[in-house]
Amino acid sequence: MARAWMGMLAVLLFAVSFYKGSCVPVQAKEEWGYVDVRDGAHMFWWLYYANSSSASYKDLPLVMWLQGGPGGSSCGFGNFEEIGPLDRDLKPRETSWLRAASVLFVDNPVGTGYSYTDTEDALTKDVAMVASDMMVLLKSFFSLKTEFQSIPFYIFSESYGGKMAAAISLELTKAVQAGSIKCNFAGVALGDSWISPIDSVMTWGPYLYSTSLLDDNGLDEVTTAAKAVLEAVKQGQYQKATDLWSITENVVEQNTNGVNFYNILTQDSDEMVKTSSDQTNGFLSSLKRRHIRPLHRQSLSELMNGPIRQKLGVIPKNVTWGGQAEAVFESMAGDFMKPVVDIVDQLLAAGVNVTVYNGQLDLIVDTMGQEFWVKQLKWDGLQYFNKMKWTALEDPQTQSQTGAFYKTYKNFAFYWILKAGHMVHNILFCTNFNVCKTLFNIVIFR
Incomplete structure (x- = not known):
């Protein structure tokens, strides 16, 4: 080694x-x-x-x-x-x-x-x-x-x-x-x-509390939300569990002043935060802001749909890089928490x-x-x-x-x-x- x-x-x-x-x-x-x-x-x-x-x-x-x-x-x-x-x-x-x-x-x-x-x-x-x-x-x-x-x-x-x-x-x-x-x-x-997935969700509260990113009240709220996800998983209601997972993320954000889910010590960059240009609401809006946009930031989209697309020369005209990303997640939502x-x-x-x-x-x-x-x-x-x-x-x-x-x-x-x-x-x-x-x-x- x-x-x-x-x-x-x-x-x-x-x-x-x-x-x-x-x-x-x-x-x-x-x-x-x-x-x-x-x-x-x-x-x-x-x-x-x-x-x-x-x-x-x-x-x-x-x-x-x-x-x-x-x-x-x-x-x-x-x-x-x-x-x-x-x-x-x-x-x-x-x-x-x-x-x-x-x-x-x-x-x-x-x-x-x-x-x-x-x-x-x-x-x-x-x-x-x-x-x-x-x-x-x-x-x-x-x-x-x-x-x-x-x-x-x-x-x-x-x-x-x-x-x-x-x-x-x-x-x-x-x-x-x-x-x-x-x-x-x-x-x-x-x-x-x-x-x-449920082992991740159930440990969000203890992890954030141990790193001083939640107080006692915040820990209680995150734990309560996480337990609702756990109950849905136990009942095999995986689509519901995915919806409740998103709600639990909201609770985490509200109690941590918007902690970055990808690195608790790093602030979201300007390209990663929610802007007034978002047209979707609720579940898909939260998904896009937290877990799609960090992977498909504006500058990367411009690169992939511009010079890289031109270089490759095989991408169909009706295909936009990342254009179906949200639909992919939504289609897999019933499997997401399994x-x-x-x-x-x-x-x-x-x-x-x-x-x-x-x-x-x-x-x-x-x-x-x-x-x-x-x-x-x-x-x-x-x-x-x-x-x-x-x-x-x-x-x-x-x-x-x-x-x-x-x-x-x-x-x-x-x-x-x-x-x-x-x-x-x-x-x-x-x-x-x-x-x-x-x-x-x-x-x-x-």
């Missing part, structure tokens, strides 16, 4: 080239396209080949990145705001993962980002449908890009993307075993993931490498809630995992400063990332970015 940390910053440094005559600087080798995953459902993917001076892409892993929401664009936010070769201003990103891996961004579920459906009836309703669609895409991708069939393939995810990643990983494991998809699936990383802890259990039982990592300053998926669902696992290694003490990891650029803690047993690992928010890989939400930007290497080489 210590060797994996040594030189990680150097591994992530890279240089990108520029196409002459183009207003969009790009990575030297990249490909993109659409896959029709169902009638009327079209999914967009964007592949960047690893760009390393010391190794061929064939000697480096392939990573698929899945964004949250549901409705957040991997090809937009994950690419230009977190780990892709260029940032939102089209400047080279020194912390891109491309020096260490090839990266496949997928706008998932259909209707997200550049992915689109012909009618709203074709939008996905649950993670089972999401996983089914992704199997079609991955089968097409690995059949088209046969050079990647033997390369270790990892799925990395963030937020609701982790819930989808768990379901996708299980179906992929079955497909590989059945021989219907040819790939070398090596593991899944669940970052600040919506695995057990847990997938049992799926993680099945992955562990099947021998799949599973890594959980979480930012200390995240509220929406707070670490306390993550720890609760992990303790619910039926995995036969859990009792040994629980008895272990965690190990400290130093910040690779600041000696004698702890950047994270971790525990790992057999095919399961948990990383507590200090000073990081919900979007561990985005510098806006990660105060301790020196640690956050090395997480890829930790998971791949652990």
Whole structure:
């Protein structure tokens, strides 16, 4: 493990080239396209080949990145705001993962980002449908890009993307075993993931109280609202639970002077706050303000619907990047609060490498809630995992400063990332970015 940390910053440094005559600087080798995953459902993917001076892409892993929401664009936010070769201003990103891996961004579920459906009836309703669609895409991708069939393939995810990643990983494991998809699936990383929603909601109050962001009265109000969500979940009323979840967020905001759900120590930027231009009300308005706009800010939308759209040249004229984002969430609302802890259990039982990592300053998926669902696992290694003490990891650029803690047993690992928010890989939400930007290497080489 210590060797994996040594030189990680150097591994992530890279240089990108520029196409002459183009207003969009790009990575030297990249490909993109659409896959029709169902009638009327079209999914967009964007592949960047690893760009390393010391190794061929064939000697480096392939990573698929899945964004949250549901409705957040991997090809937009994950690419230009977190780990892709260029940032939102089209400047080279020194912390891109491309020096260490090839990266496949997928706008998932259909209707997200550049992915689109012909009618709203074709939008996905649950993670089972999401996983089914992704199997079609991955089968097409690995059949088209046969050079990647033997390369270790990892799925990395963030937020609701982790819930989808768990379901996708299980179906992929079955497909590989059945021989219907040819790939070398090596593991899944669940970052600040919506695995057990109710465990997150039920710990919002205690977490905020422990960080002095709620007083006694506020704690009582948040707890009361959260218990209403819990009761709906217990009764299997998941659509109602989603509505009550949104109400609980309102209660949290009212009692904390508008805490940032993605990083409790970071104020919302001007692009993220609600403005008079919002035309929707109630549930969808709150959704857009808190969980869609941070992933589809105005400047990013202008980039994706302007120069990037022009560069790609395959986006249908009637498709606006992010245009169906709210419809995607609304279509998935009945599935939103359902847990997938049992799926993680099945992955562990099947021998799949599973890594959980979480930012200390995240509220929406707070670490306390993550720890609760992990303790619910039926995995036969859990009792040994629980008895272990965690190990400290130093910040690779600041000696004698702890950047994270971790525990790992057999095919399961948990990383507590200090000073990081919900979007561990985005510098806006990660105060301790020196640690956050090395997480890829930790998971791949652990």
